[in-house]
Every structure is written in C-alpha cells, then in structure tokens.
Amino acid sequence: MIPFIDLTRQHAALKAELLAVTARVLDSSQFVLGGEGRALEQELAAVCGVPWAIGVASGTDALSLTLTALGIGAGDEVITPAFSFVASATTIMMTGATPVFVDIDPATYTLDVEATERAITPRTRAIMPVHLYGQPAPMNRVLELARTHRLAVIEDAAQAVGAAWAEQPVGAWGDAAGLSFYPTKNLGACGDGGMVVTRRQDVAERIAKLRHHGDSGRYEHVELGYCSRLDELQAAFLRVKLRRLADWTTARRRIAGLYEKGLGGVGLELPSEAPQARHVYHLFTVRHPQRDALVKLLADDGIGTAVYYPRSVPDQPMFRGDAERRWPEAWRASREVLSLPCFAELTDDEVERVIAGVRRACERL
Numbered sequence: 604m605i606p607f608i609d610l611t612r613q614h615a616a617l618k619a620e621l622l623a624v625t626a627r628v629l630d631s632s633q634f635v636l637g638g639e640g641r642a643l644e645q646e647l648a649a650v651c652g653v654p655w656a657i658g659v660a661s662g663t664d665a666l667s668l669t670l671t672a673l674g675i676g677a678g679d680e681v682i683t684p685a686f687s688f689v690a691s692a693t694t695i696m697m698t699g700a701t702p703v704f705v706d707i708d709p710a711t712y713t714l715d716v717e718a719t720e721r722a723i724t725p726r727t728r729a730i731m732p733v734h735l736y737g738q739p740a741p742m743n744r745v746l747e748l749a750r751t752h753r754l755a756v757i758e759d760a761a762q763a764v765g766a767a768w769a770e771q772p773v774g775a776w777g778d779a780a781g782l783s784f785y786p787t788k789n790l791g792a793c794g795d796g797g798m799v800v801t802r803r804q805d806v807a808e809r810i811a812k813l814r815h816h817g818d819s820g821r822y823e824h825v826e827l828g829y830c831s832r833l834d835e836l837q838a839a840f841l842r843v844k845l846r847r848l849a850d851w852t853t854a855r856r857r858i859a860g861l862y863e864k865g866l867g868g869v870g871l872e873l874p875s876e877a878p879q880a881r882h883v884y885h886l887f888t889v890r891h892p893q894r895d896a897l898v899k900l901l902a903d904d905g906i907g908t909a910v911y912y913p914r915s916v917p918d919q920p921m922f923r924g925d926a927e928r929r930w931p932e933a934w935r936a937s938r939e940v941l942s943l944p945c946f947a948e949l950t951d952d953e954v955e956r957v958i959a960g961v962r963r964a965c966e967r968l
C-alpha cells in the first residue's frame with residue numbers, strides 16, 4: 604500500500620530534535636508569546652521576503668484577522684476563487700463581508716483574472732487570490748488590477764509557503780498573506796497554527812493587537828480583539844521543520860518531475876506550472892473525466908489518492924450556489940481532479956509504483 608501522505612515518516616526522522624525542543628520549552632515554561640514564536644516570525648518573514656510576520660492560531664485566523672486589520676467588514680465585497688478550501692470564503696464572511704466568487708483558470712486552478720475584473724463593483728474592497736496546490740496565482744496581473752481599482756490584496760498562501768511568482772516569494776506580493784501550519788501543509792505543525800506575513804507595518808501592528816484581545820501591550824485593550832496566538836511548542840516544532848523546508852520543496856518538485864515524465868500520453872491532464880511560477884507541489888493534482896473510476900482502480904491497486912476538492916466552494920451546502928452554470932471551470936475541476944502521493948519522504952520506488960499503477964488504471968478506463 605502506498606499512502607497518499609504519511610506524516611509518521613517525517614516525525615520519525617525528526618523525533619530526537621522535536622523531543623529536545625519540547626524539553627527546552629518545558630524548561631522555560633513560557634508557552635505563549637515568547638522567544639520561539641518571535642524567532643519563527645523572523646525566520647518566516649525572511650522566507651517570504653517581507654519585514655513582518657505575526658504568528659496566530661491557524662491559517663483561518665491569519666486570513667480573517669488580516670481582513671479585519673485592513674478594515675474590511677459588513678457591506679464590503681471580497682473577490683475570491685470558486686475553487687478552494689472553504690476557509691478562503693468563510694474567513695471573508697467572518698468579518699461580515701461578502702465573498703464574491705470568480706471562476707478559475709482550468710490549467711493552473713488559480714483565479715481567472717479577467718473574471719476577477721468583471722466581478723469588481725463599487726463595494727469591492729479586496730481580492731483574495733489562492734495559491735492552490737502550491738502554485739502561485741498570476742500576481743503581477745492581480746496587483747495591476749488591484750492598483751487600478753484601489754483594492755487590497757490578501758494572498759491565501761496556506762498551501763504555498765516557499766512558492767514564488769516572477770522570483771518574488773508568495774506573501775511579498777499582496778498587502779498581506781496568510782500561511783497555515785495545519786499538519787499536512789508543506790510546513791506543518793504538530794497541531795494547528797498559522798501566520799500572517801506582510802510588508803505593511805500598520806497591518807502587522809494591528810494584527811499583533813487583534814490576536815491578543817486588542818491589547819496594545821500593557822493591559823490596554825484598545826479594540827475588540829480575539830484570542831489567537833501561535834503557542835511556543837508549535838513554534839519550536841516549526842523552527843525544526845523550517846530548516847528542512849527548502850530540501851522538502853526540492854524533493855516535492857523532483858517527484859512532480861518524475862510523475863510528469865512517467866505519466867505523459869495516458870489521457871491524464873497533468874499540472875502545468877505557469878512560466879513565471881515556482882510551484883511547491885503541496886499537491887500533485889491531475890485530472891481525468893472518469894475521476895471516480897480512476898480513484899477506485901488505484902485504491903484496488905494499493906495506491907492512495909485524495910480529491911481536493913469534491914465540491915466547489917459555492918456548491919457547498921452552506922452556499923447552495925449553482926456552480927455548474929456560474930463557475931463552470933470550478934465545477935468541472937471538482938468532478939475531475941485527483942491528487943497523487945507527493946511528499947518528501949516518498950521513495951523513488953514508490954513513485955515508480957504509482958506511475959506504473961496509474962498507467963495501468965488509465966488503460967483500463
């Protein structure tokens with residue numbers, strides 16, 4: 604059986620170091636807003652090429668607090684792609700604003716920039732592109748649109764830490780970006796966590812208050828805040844893992860290259876890395892018109908796969924949109940996509956077995 608993902612391999616390899624930092628944090632007994640978190644913030648700000656980073660409790664909070672820090676709320680519209688994890692849209696709703704869905708570019712699964720332009724209204728305040736599967740959205744065009752219409756840009760970089768567009772890291776393009784440390788993400792905690800990275804000092808300062816009860820530093824609660832901090836233990840774990848992130852990304856990109864070589868001409872549509880993009884392959888996602896039959900054949904052959912996502916966001920029961928008619932590429936993607944195993948610890952032998960299994964399954968369809 605080849606697992607779709609296996610985090611135990613990563614943690615077995617890092618166990619001694621993770622236990623050592625656990626002891627360090629226990630000895631200090633500072634568990635919230637301490638030195639580990641501050642150090643991780645600096646290290647991730649550097650990775651993203653921005654001056655500020657603020658640790659928060661999840662990727663979801665990173666996005667919702669950023670929207671709030673930008674003054675977005677009731678009566679405002681924020682444009683976001685119809686094909687993503689549900690949190691891209693729900694974080695907009697948490698502020699009281701309305702998500703306005705746009706369709707995706709079927710080749711890259713990132714937002715369609717022309718559709719984004721058509722969706723702008725007098726109420727639009729921001730665009731939230733999603734770097735889905737680890738592939739950056741076309742940020743030069745998104746920024747151009749944002750400048751023309753005076754809109755903020757919040758990057759949903761939950762799946763894309765380390766990715767770049769035109770050699771500039773994701774996170775350094777927009778007003779701010781949200782990262783997620785959900786365990787299966789490219790940089791995953793041993794629990795939940797998230798971070799806002801930003802080039803704007805005003806946004807960084809406001810989020811530092813929002814995450815801690817609106818506290819300006821001396822039990823002076825200057826506005827309604829939240830309780831959303833990244834704890835020290837998670838920060839310490841993440842610092843151990845961050846030292847491997849570049850190597851892990853190299854491994855993911857290498858596996859993607861092997862799949863691309865091995866899976867040509869079998870009737871699968873393979874991921875396409877946009878010419879200016881550096882894709883970090885959080886997921887290696889292919890598509891096939893008979894996706895469900897393919898998933899079953901692979902499962903019978905001992906190959907784990909996963910579908911991200913079986914419904915477009917507006918087709919979630921909470922929205923009851925009509926994606927097939929209004930966001931047809933998002934709808935089609937939800938029926939055709941399938942992700943293959945792609946994580947740093949996957950062996951070459953396993954990659955070869957996946958390739959052979961997928962080729963066999965495609966021939967039978």
Ligand SMILES: *Cc1c(COP(=O)(O)O)cnc(C)c1O
Nearest residue numbers: 661662663688690761783784785
């Ligand atoms: C994981 C994810 C989030 C939310 O992050 P959490 O840490 O799970 O709150 C948001 N957007 C996208 C695209 C994600 O993949």
